[in-house]
Amino acid sequence: MKYLILIPDGMADWSIEEFGNKTPIEIADTENMDFIAREGACGVANTVPRGFEPGSDVANLTILGVDVRKHYTGRGPIEALARGVGGEIIFRCNLVRVDGRIMADYSGNRISDEEAKKVIDVLNAEKPYDFVEFHAGKSYRNLLILNRRFEDDVTTYPPHDIQGRRIDHYLPSDGELAGLLRELIEWSAVVMPEVTEKANMIWPWGGGRMPSLPQFSQKYGLKGAMISEVDLLAGIAKGMGMDVIEVEGITGYIDTNYRGLVRSCLKSLKDHDLVVLHTEGIDEVSHEGDAERKVEGIELYDENIVGKILDRVDLDEMRILLLPDHPTPIKVRTHVAEPVPFAIYGSKKDDVRVYSERSCLKGKFGRVDGLWLMTLMMKK
Structure with a gap:
């Protein structure tokens, strides 16, 4: 059978x-x-x-x-299994389009694999911390890897759940890790427009440690x-x-x-x-x-x-x-x-x-x- x-x-x-x-x-x-x-x-x-x-x-x-x-343990770690990568904490990292602080498109206007790879390369080249790493996936679906232990949990929201809404109400919250993620989001909004017109911000969510x-x-x-x-x-x-x-x-x-x-x-x-x-x-x-x-x-x-x-x-x-x-x-x-x-x-x-x-x-x-x-x- x-x-x-x-x-x-x-x-x-x-x-x-x-x-x-x-x-x-x-x-x-x-x-x-x-x-x-x-x-x-x-x-x-x-x-x-x-x-x-x-x-x-x-x-x-x-x-x-x-x-x-x-x-x-979270969505990010499962996608990391698919790509053969690991780390202390791994988030799914969408490349999104935000206009006027409104989540306009969770997929970065269907950004291509090639263009997304260019964005990820620039983010890695200019990242503000050594323990931060971005890993390219398919189109808007990428990973944010943190090679440092954080003891606190963080609340995040899938970007496809907040389309048409102000992102300020849905930024990562609850503790030190949330503060780092918010910093990386705002930093990406400065870096990414120099690379592509489609996506202009990262959006990390679904993070966790590697599962068994x-x-x-x-x-x-x-x-x-x-x-x-x-x-x-x-x-x-x-x-x-x-x-x-x-x-x-x-x-x-x-x-x-x-x-x-x-x-x-x-x-x-x-x-x-x-x-x-x-x-x-x-x-x-x-x-x-x-x-x-x-x-x-x-x-x-x-x-x-x-x-x-x-x-x-x-x-x-x-x-x-x-x-x-x-x-x-x-x-x-x-x-x-x-x-x-x-x-x-x-x-x-x-x-x-x-x-x-x-x-x-x-x-x-x-x-x-x-x-x-x-x-x-x-x-x-």
């Missing part, structure tokens, strides 16, 4: 008035996801434990059966592989001892290399017991607040990912778990800690006929703790 987990990041949503109070999934043509729901069994899952922010890190760890209450995650093969007795467009999922995979499969030409948006993702997925299924295929584009257009483009992204995903895979695998030898990691409603343009719809192909069928937030509520699994999803998928 082979296992496949399909995670279209942020796909779940709320009802939208302009869509006749339907969600983007309900509006979209999703015949392939509907097939998985119709020929399998459904439910809704809580992927964000109470008290945790609804980040993709927390949600995807939960989907893979990792109890974040025991193992989670349970090993996938020991936990499940399976050889696992991860295919993702973002470092975060690659970091989770490396931390759990899974193979990370690189795909050329991926963009992390709805214009990504779908063919390459599917090809890598099918190839990986030949020599792995379980493959996770995580895509980012639908979440990105959700953060942009573009409902029509979200519908477009869902349809592209259904046709070019789900459909192509279903056409090319032996369904008699497959178990498929389909679910977003968290909802990213168009109305609020950020993640929310609410249940997500899931469907499992290969499980005894229930009465659900289409895949959506509302229909999956009627599935035989009902509402489950996300930590049980792997068990439900592998149950005979």
Whole structure:
């Protein structure tokens, strides 16, 4: 038996008035996801434990059966695992656009990898402290590494949560470390405009120390592989001892290399017991607040990912778990800690006929703790 987990990041949503109070999934043509729901069994899952922010890190760890209450230390350290770097404290460091002290764009106007690398090089060349280090990632997604111990905690905010708001209310707070981060933010606003017109400030968030995650093969007795467009999922995979499969030409948006993702997925299924295929584009257009483009992204995903895979695998030898990691409603343009719809192909069928937030509520699994999803998928 082979296992496949399909995670279209942020796909779940709320009802939208302009869509006749339907969600983007309900509006979209999703015949392939509907097939998985119709020929399998459904439910809704809580992927964000109470008290945790609804980040993709927390949600995807939960989907893979990792109890974040025991193992989670922050987003930055997980992305550091993906890049093979370490330090005392590591923050995710967005390159953002701030206009008039308003968070205008959490992605630095979609700054390119090449331009972002130039920014990171300049920041490292002119950094005010030796223990500070910037590490380049993909586009606006970079790292801030502090090679010095701080005993105090710090409160930070994801920049995609505060778009259109004054940053002064959301600057790092609580102690010495927060003071350093605020200093670096204001310093970057002086340095960065000399390098690029797109991003003009750093925004560190999601910091912590390096984690120790349970090993996938020991936990499940399976050889696992991860295919993702973002470092975060690659970091989770490396931390759990899974193979990370690189795909050329991926963009992390709805214009990504779908063919390459599917090809890598099918190839990986030949020599792995379980493959996770995580895509980012639908979440990105959700953060942009573009409902029509979200519908477009869902349809592209259904046709070019789900459909192509279903056409090319032996369904008699497959178990498929389909679910977003968290909802990213168009109305609020950020993640929310609410249940997500899931469907499992290969499980005894229930009465659900289409895949959506509302229909999956009627599935035989009902509402489950996300930590049980792997068990439900592998149950005979």
